[in-house]
Amino acid sequence: MNYVISGFLGLFFGFALNKAGLTKYNKIVNQFRFTDMAVLKFMMTALVVAMIGLYGLRGLGLVKFPAVPSTYIVGNLIGGLIFGIGMALTGY
Amino acid sequence: MNWIKQQISKELWSPYVAGILLGIVGILAVWLSNSLLGASGAFENIAGMIGKAVAPAAFNNTYFNYVMPPGITWGVILLVGVFFGGMLGAATSKTLKWGKKDAANSDSQWKRIFGKQTWKRWVLGFFGAILLEYAAGIAGGCTSGLAISGGMLLVPAAFLFIAGMFASGILTALIVYRKRY
Numbered sequence: 001m002n003y004v005i006s007g008f009l010g011l012f013f014g015f016a017l018n019k020a021g022l023t024k025y026n027k028i029v030n031q032f033r034f035t036d037m038a039v040l041k042f043m044m045t046a047l048v049v050a051m052i053g054l055y056g057l058r059g060l061g062l063v064k065f066p067a068v069p070s071t072y073i074v075g076n077l078i079g080g081l082i083f084g085i086g087m088a089l090t091g092y
Numbered sequence: 093m094n095w096i097k098q099q100i101s102k103e104l105w106s107p108y109v110a111g112i113l114l115g116i117v118g119i120l121a122v123w124l125s126n127s128l129l130g131a132s133g134a135f136e137n138i139a140g141m142i143g144k145a146v147a148p149a150a151f152n153n154t155y156f157n158y159v160m161p162p163g164i165t166w167g168v169i170l171l172v173g174v175f176f177g178g179m180l181g182a183a184t185s186k187t188l189k190w191g192k193k194d195a196a197n198s199d200s201q202w203k204r205i206f207g208k209q210t211w212k213r214w215v216l217g218f219f220g221a222i223l224l225e226y227a228a229g230i231a232g233g234c235t236s237g238l239a240i241s242g243g244m245l246l247v248p249a250a251f252l253f254i255a256g257m258f259a260s261g262i263l264t265a266l267i268v269y270r271k272r273y
Binding site: 002003005006007008009010011012013014015016017018019020021023024025026029030031032033037038039041042043044045046047048049050051053054057062063064065066068069070071072073075076077078079080081082083084085086087088089090091092 | 102103104115123167173175180216217223226230234237238241243244249252255264265
């Protein structure tokens with residue numbers, strides 16, 4: 001059952017990414033050139049919607065948060081730095 | 093109804109609308125199955141499975157035993173869904189180029205910067221993807237697994253990761269594009 005939900009959510013996830021144009025090289029790299037802000041608009045909208053929804057639902061006692069990604073400052077930063085290089089090169 | 097059809101067949105939506113859709117997907121993932129969206133972890137799960145079958149000794153370490161246990165996880169199924177979802181998105185806007193000659197490299201901006209050859213794109217994609225997956229392993233997630241899923245739970249790691257990602261992304265784009273930046 002969990003797998004069915006996962007598959008469906010993935011379907012919508014991929015659909016949203018495609019419709020936002022984030023499956024294209026130029027959208028990703030132009031974000032880093034600041035000539036196309038679609039990536040940030042997309043990410044930040046998703047973040048804000050999900051934050052409001054999740055914290056609202058938790059306030060109502062309907063959800064429990066899963067284990068959150070752990071914070072280890074050096075690792076997160078270095079990982080992010082290497083990730084950025086790959087992202088700007090491939091347009092992932 | 094016609095309006096909905098028209099909207100679905102549009103190639104590009106406003107990023108705000110697509111973002112709202114992803115936000116809802118993120119909420120449902122936590123609500124319905126207590127999981128976070130992610131892509132890079134699934135690749136590690138699959139890699140672990142292959143590794144354990146091919147070279148069990150080399151893969152018998154803490155990382156593949158406890159941090160990223162191999163197997164068909166929730167994330168792997170999600171990734172399959174993402175693949176078909178993206179395909180569906182392209183199909184609805186008729187941009188799905190099945191088997192066309194330059195389907196693997198149809199980005200005109202990429203061609204202008206790196207050249208026309210498709211093999212260049214494959215090579216750069218391959219090595220860039222190694223960087224991406226390696227970095228995601230260090231940081232504990234990728235754009236979806238850490239930046240978006242972590243960000244929506246207000247995890248500090250997510251914002252550190254986004255900061256790092258943009259810092260080096262801007263620098264890399266600057267180097268690749270130089271005067272054309």
